[in-house]
Amino acid sequence: MSRMEEHPTVINFYRSRGIDKPALKILSPLGKLDAAWLRDKCIEAGADDAGFVGIERAELAGDKDEILGHFPRTKALISIVCRMNREPIRSPARSVSNLEFHHIGDKVDEAARRIVSILEDQGIRAMNPSMGFPMEMDKFPGKTWVVSHKTAAVAAGLGHMGIHRNVIHPKFGNFILLGTVLIDAEIESESRPIDYNPCLECKLCVAACPVGAIAPDGYFNFSACYTHNYREFMGGFTSWVEGIADSKDGKDYLRKFSDAESASMWQSLSHGANYKAAYCMAVCPAGEDVIAPFLENRKQYLDDVVKPLQKKEETVYVVPGSDAETYTAKRFPNKTTKAVSNGLRPKSITNFLNSLPLIFQRDKSEGVNAAYHFTFTGEEKHQATIVIRNKSVQIDNGLVGVPDLHVTADSCAWLGFIRKEHGIIMPLLLRKIQLKGPVRLLRAFGRCFPA
DSSP states (O other): OOHHHHSHHHHHHHHHTTOSSOOOOOSSTTSSBOHHHHHHHHHHHTOSEEEEEETTOGGGHHHHHHHHHHOTTOOEEEEEEEEOOHHHHHOSOHHHHHHHHHHHHHHHHHHHHHHHHHHHHTTOOEEOOOSSSSOOGGGTTSOOOSSOHHHHHHHTTSOEEOTTSOEEBTTTBTOEEEEEEEESSOBSSOOOOOSSOOOOOOOHHHHHOTTOOBOTTSOBOHHHHHHHHTTTSHHHHHHHHHHHHHOSSHHHHHHHSOHHHHHHHHHHHHHOOOOSOOHHHHHOOOSTTTOHHHHHOHHHHIIIIIHHHHHOOOEEEEOTTSHHHHHHHHHOTTSEEEEOOOOOOOSSHHHHHHHHHHHOOTGGGTTOOEEEEEEEETTSOEEEEEEEETTEEEEEESOOSOOSEEEEEEHHHHHHHHTTSSOSHHHHHTTSEEEESOHHHHHHHHHHSOO
């Protein structure tokens, strides 16, 4: 026994717990946590359902290194869901729905914290990353979250992703919020993904989305969703601050922003950021507890749930020149579009390349059939091939095939241009950016990725 273990404080600690010598208190003869016991404790802590997945599972391969970077002792993940009340989420009054989002978000965080406390009492280390916010904002606009809750939830058997990119629980539908606990222990019996997808592919989320972020074929326009629904989060907030900074005086500010917009931003700052839509979640009829009204009378369901959101008169935020701008004006003439920046300004070439699939505008790319080679020099050297063809984009590392346009650019000059810190004329004149191929293809490239 070491000197530390002979210390009276240490001895009394173990004696008070009925332990004669230091030893990890475990819950099964195999040295693993009993899944039934653990699930009971998760429910006791406030979760409505829970599942478990080991860190070595194939489904987590893409997140494993990052998870271990935050909590190197992770051996397994506990995924939990907390159910939301449905009618508040369906309400056209966004104040009602946002109250439910924030309340259940707090409940998820508190349940995860309690699970960590229970495990600590058993001598097991654990960590509970935030359900939503706060996040690691020093990494913005890159990946700011510690763990991908949706990936963990699907792997842990708590549902599957619908075409609206929300996890649909087999019982509660998509009216849930997710949490994850990282633990320094293996679990005796892991959960497995459910063998069917609860998504009905009814396309009601397509019909309700005010910016056309969800296409009938399942294509998802991240930029459209992010720019509107998250207007008062992250990039949208940055865009608003820039609007203030660029205003000459109070009158100039009032020409840019209505009193309602200013009040809404104040409310977000004071009481939690406001989601502008989340209509895809509101109208989803999937889930055993949810589906009955939809099956019993679909017309009535449309009248009660979908149409009030479609008919709501509201400001819809869109990136100028984007698919969303065209879609909203055509599909929802009762809604007012406002052109704004999405606030996503990459701070590295890696950020720039990773962001392209997220801001790609499929309809604006129609007619573009080109391969682009990018050679970045200077502080961040990188080569990449970007192919836009058949209204899709593909990005590969390195220079692949024969390009239609080859862009050679100093990385700082290119990022400054992308971040709109300066135009492209001066870098072209100074040969900081060089083009080999038709200039029209660079214009076509910009049309596919408006920001």
